[in-house]
Amino acid sequence: MRKLLERYRPKYIFLGALGVAAVVTWSAVFHFDGGRLTVAFLDVGQGDAIFIETPAGNQVLIDGGPNKKVLSELSRVMPFYDRSIDAVLLTHPHQDHIGGLVEILKRYNVDFVFDSGDGASLAEFGEFKKLVSEKNIKEVKVRRGYRILLGGGAYFDVLLPEVFNDSENQHQNMVVVRLTYGSTCFLMTGDAEREHEFKILGDDIDCQVLKVGHHGSKTSSSEAFLKAVSPEIAVIQAGAKNRYGHPYQAVLDRLTASAVQIFRTDISGAVIIESNGKNVFVK
Numbered sequence: 338m339r340k341l342l343e344r345y346r347p348k349y350i351f352l353g354a355l356g357v358a359a360v361v362t363w364s365a366v367f368h369f370d371g372g373r374l375t376v377a378f379l380d381v382g383q384g385d386a387i388f389i390e391t392p393a394g395n396q397v398l399i400d401g402g403p404n405k406k407v408l409s410e411l412s413r414v415m416p417f418y419d420r421s422i423d424a425v426l427l428t429h430p431h432q433d434h435i436g437g438l439v440e441i442l443k444r445y446n447v448d449f450v451f452d453s454g455d456g457a458s459l460a461e462f463g464e465f466k467k468l469v470s471e472k473n474i475k476e477v478k479v480r481r482g483y484r485i486l487l488g489g490g491a492y493f494d495v496l497l498p499e500v501f502n503d504s505e506n507q508h509q510n511m512v513v514v515r516l517t518y519g520s521t522c523f524l525m526t527g528d529a530e531r532e533h534e535f536k537i538l539g540d541d542i543d544c545q546v547l548k549v550g551h552h553g554s555k556t557s558s559s560e561a562f563l564k565a566v567s568p569e570i571a572v573i574q575a576g577a578k579n580r581y582g583h584p585y586q587a588v589l590d591r592l593t594a595s596a597v598q599i600f601r602t603d604i605s606g607a608v609i610i611e612s613n614g615k616n617v618f619v620k
């Protein structure tokens with residue numbers, strides 16, 4: 338832990354009830370309580386949407402897919418009466434990641450939005466920003482070194498972006514996080530491409546679960562990166578018969594060669610993985 342703290346010099350952010358930092362002891366924050374962490378890679382068609390529920394019951398949604406489909410998918414993992422999500426993390430403002438988040442902000446009470454601060458000319462982005470402002474949602478622009486404590490011992494370490502890049506290419510400021518619970522971790526890559534992968538090769542990214550970058554596109558999942566992560570499970574979020582040809586056959590071949598179990602939302606629907614802090618299980 339000490340090494341990690343020194344390396345990242347983390348800036349801490351607490352979620353929800355943990356917001357009152359003064360009353361929470363560090364051991365309570367970091368101690369994983371033996372409960373289950375649930376990570377559901379939802380089937381939103383061509384796009385990403387990942388629902389996380391910590392053992393403390395805090396809920397986080399990483400991206401929302403392209404449209405309303407996220408709402409019906411969420412009803413599989415959340416009870417119908419639950420109308421709040423503690424935090425939403427937007428990896429980058431592309432349609433296939435932000436479209437569904439607009440629907441989420443309209444219908445759910447959300448406390449926090451985490452993003453890179455990048456903008457987009459996309460209509461959905463304007464709507465997203467308007468809802469964040471109207472609903473007084475706390476927006477935090479995250480950078481490498483931020484540790485977001487999710488409750489129950491689970492936390493995000495923000496690996497990218499390191500600095501804000503003024504670029505037309507919205508992949509430049511991709512938010513990449515590692516979700517840690519006990520000795521298990523999930524690497525959440527958004528649409529990270531090879532250049533992002535190389536930036537974090539020296540980090541502790543040896544995780545059991547890899548959310549394969551950019552829907553399995555040929556621009557991602559380099560051999561060196563797959564070797565560094567050496568996941569047991571790789572999850573690809575892509576739409577059935579999508580027009581981009583995701584996932585790319587060479588990426589599937591590289592994963593297969595690494596003896597990784599591959600799960601695809603375009604084939605299996607939602608992929609739900611649980612962690613007890615020691616091992617991960619596909620439900």
Ligand SMILES: [Zn+2]
Nearest residue numbers: 429431508528
């Ligand atoms: Zn993208």
Ligand SMILES: [Zn+2]
Nearest residue numbers: 384431433528
């Ligand atoms: Zn995408």
